[in-house]
Amino acid sequence: MTRTGIRHRARAGTVRPRHLIAGLLVLVTAMTVTACATGDDRPSIVVTTNILGDVTREIVGEEAHVTVLMKPNADPHSFGLSAVQAAELEQADLVVHNGLGLEENVQRHVDAARASGVATFAAGEVADPLTFHTADDGGEGQADPHFWTDPDRMRRVTGLIADQVVEHVKGVDPGTIRANADRYTKQLTDLTTWMEKSFRNVPEDRRALVTNHHVFGYLADRFGFEVIGAVIPSGTTLASPSSSDLRSLTQAMEKAGVRTVFADSSQPKRLAEVLRTEMGGGVRVVALHSESLTAEGAGADTYLRMMRSNTTSMVTGLTGG
Numbered sequence: 001m002t003r004t005g006i007r008h009r010a011r012a013g014t015v016r017p018r019h020l021i022a023g024l025l026v027l028v029t030a031m032t033v034t035a036c037a038t039g040d041d042r043p044s045i046v047v048t049t050n051i052l053g054d055v056t057r058e059i060v061g062e063e064a065h066v067t068v069l070m071k072p073n074a075d076p077h078s079f080g081l082s083a084v085q086a087a088e089l090e091q092a093d094l095v096v097h098n099g100l101g102l103e104e105n106v107q108r109h110v111d112a113a114r115a116s117g118v119a120t121f122a123a124g125e126v127a128d129p130l131t132f133h134t135a136d137d138g139g140e141g142q143a144d145p146h147f148w149t150d151p152d153r154m155r156r157v158t159g160l161i162a163d164q165v166v167e168h169v170k171g172v173d174p175g176t177i178r179a180n181a182d183r184y185t186k187q188l189t190d191l192t193t194w195m196e197k198s199f200r201n202v203p204e205d206r207r208a209l210v211t212n213h214h215v216f217g218y219l220a221d222r223f224g225f226e227v228i229g230a231v232i233p234s235g236t237t238l239a240s241p242s243s244s245d246l247r248s249l250t251q252a253m254e255k256a257g258v259r260t261v262f263a264d265s266s267q268p269k270r271l272a273e274v275l276r277t278e279m280g281g282g283v284r285v286v287a288l289h290s291e292s293l294t295a296e297g298a299g300a301d302t303y304l305r306m307m308r309s310n311t312t313s314m315v316t317g318l319t320g321g
Contacts, residue, residue, distance in 0.1 A: 094121065
């Protein structure tokens with residue numbers, strides 16, 4: 001064999017290892033950045049949705065670093081994770097997620113973290129879940145993941161998150177965690193009282209709700225409203241309505257005298273606009289922050305502000321104010 005041939009083989013044999021080493025360096029760098037992102041040695045809590053992320057931060061304070069995976073104004077049903085975020089899940093001391101099928105593209109990562117030994121907490125599963133029914137569920141109903149629209153359920157979940165932090169996150173001060181949770185629980189109690197007072201302004205004959213998908217069942221159950229239908233007859237924004245679904249909904253709205261549709265601000269209002277066309281105009285579409293917080297300063301950047309903003313918009317939309 002010629003010397004040239006030997007050199008050629010040597011080069012061919014070293015190309016792949018170099019690529020492999022480069023790939024490993026990228027992975028190690030990503031993991032190092034993730035581990036050092038906080039700049040301190042505090043334990044790590046990862047939360048999937050920004051609503052639960054806000055509540056968890058209120059509970060944890062400075063005792064641990066809280067990473068929230070879902071960005072402001074995102075759709076919890078469709079957002080996904082980067083490789084670095086997936087790695088963060090498996091390196092966390094505790095993962096807090098909604099569960100009940102809400103984070104449809106993230107659940108497998110949560111399952112992988114749990115399988116690797118990470119403590120995980122599904123808040124929705126301990127919030128006394130309600131069910132909703134569709135034409136395709138065979139009468140069994142589906143678990144409704146949107147428990148946070150009832151502040152009383154969020155108050156219960158607050159205490160349970162605090163329990164999980166104290167149990168699984170080493171190095172935190174239990175007294176501080178409990179005190180933070182108690183303080184926030186008081187704010188949630190005040191929120192419930194304020195919502196009750198605000199909703200008294202809605203007459204009994206205007207307490208029928210129509211939304212872009214099934215999202216306000218818990219609020220309706222808690223504050224005496226009736227959900228007569230949804231543009232998307234599902235608990236997820238990833239489904240689509242059929243023409244018969246829209247026809248059934250318009251008939252229900254005509255019968256109930258409902259002319260207002262509440263649509264999530266993080267989603268296009270196209271479907272609600274379609275409904276307005278189906279009913280020949282005269283339908284009002286009101287945007288709510290039902291599934292995601294906004295960016296800071298945009299009016300619904302905390303759970304408490306989101307709930308107050310939605311309540312005000314709902315009262316105005318239902319009373320024509």
